[in-house]
Amino acid sequence: MAQPATVYRASVQLSDLDRNHYVDLSATLARHPSETAERLVARLLAFALFHSDELTFTKGVSAGAEPDLWAKEPDGRIALWIEVGLPDPERLIKASRHAGRVILLACGPNRWRWESAHLPALGRMKNLSVYALEQEFLQELVTGLGRSFQWTLTITEGTLYLNSGTTSIETPLLKLCGEDAR
Structure with a gap:
């Protein structure tokens, strides 16, 4: 019998000074049994980083x-496609043919290896930002x-400052290639 997804409920008070965007977000996320907790929070961060009223989670x-x-256009075309993690480069190439903009929020323990192997070729794609x-x-x-x-x-200024309960952490958002999509 397959394990069910674990449901998480998140509330994010977002103050994006770089985009002059301030909003309170609520999200219910389902964590697939094969998904790591790090990837789950990366999906939520992608939602906040690139937030717009049209942006929604998919079945993932x-x-x-x-x-x-x-984010879809009113006619159903995909305006924005966001991937999280270290996907197969062919998936990003295919997405770039079907969406107006493609964003990858790269993360994972082998990110540096993925970057050195795939970023040079992907960096030539005009509608991809990594x-x-x-x-x-x-x-x-x-x-x-x-x-x-x-x-x-x-x-x-390209840095994330996150408070969760009594924990405060910060990290830079590294732009690896493409036009600024934020």
Whole structure:
């Protein structure tokens, strides 16, 4: 019998000074049994980093043909396709043919290896932007992560400042290639 997904409820008070964007976000995320906690919080961070009213979570891991997040045009075309993690480069190439903009929030323990192998070729794609988060930051975020949590996230000059309960951590948002999508 397959294990069910674990449901998390998050509340994020977002102050994105770089974009002059201030909003309180609420999200219910399902963590697939094969998904790590680090990837789960990276998906939530992607939602906050690139937030717009049109941006929504998809079925994610359980729906192989969909990204982690997307924004669609009124006619159903995909305006924004957001991947999290270290996807197969062919997936990003295919996404760039079907979406107006593609963003990858690269993260994972082997990110540097993935970057050196794939970033030179992917960097030539005109509608792809690649950002990265440090693995240590994500690991610190999941320490003591409950099924319901609240964050205060401030973004200024390309740095993320996150408060969760009594924990305060910061990390740069690394832009690896592409036009600024934020």
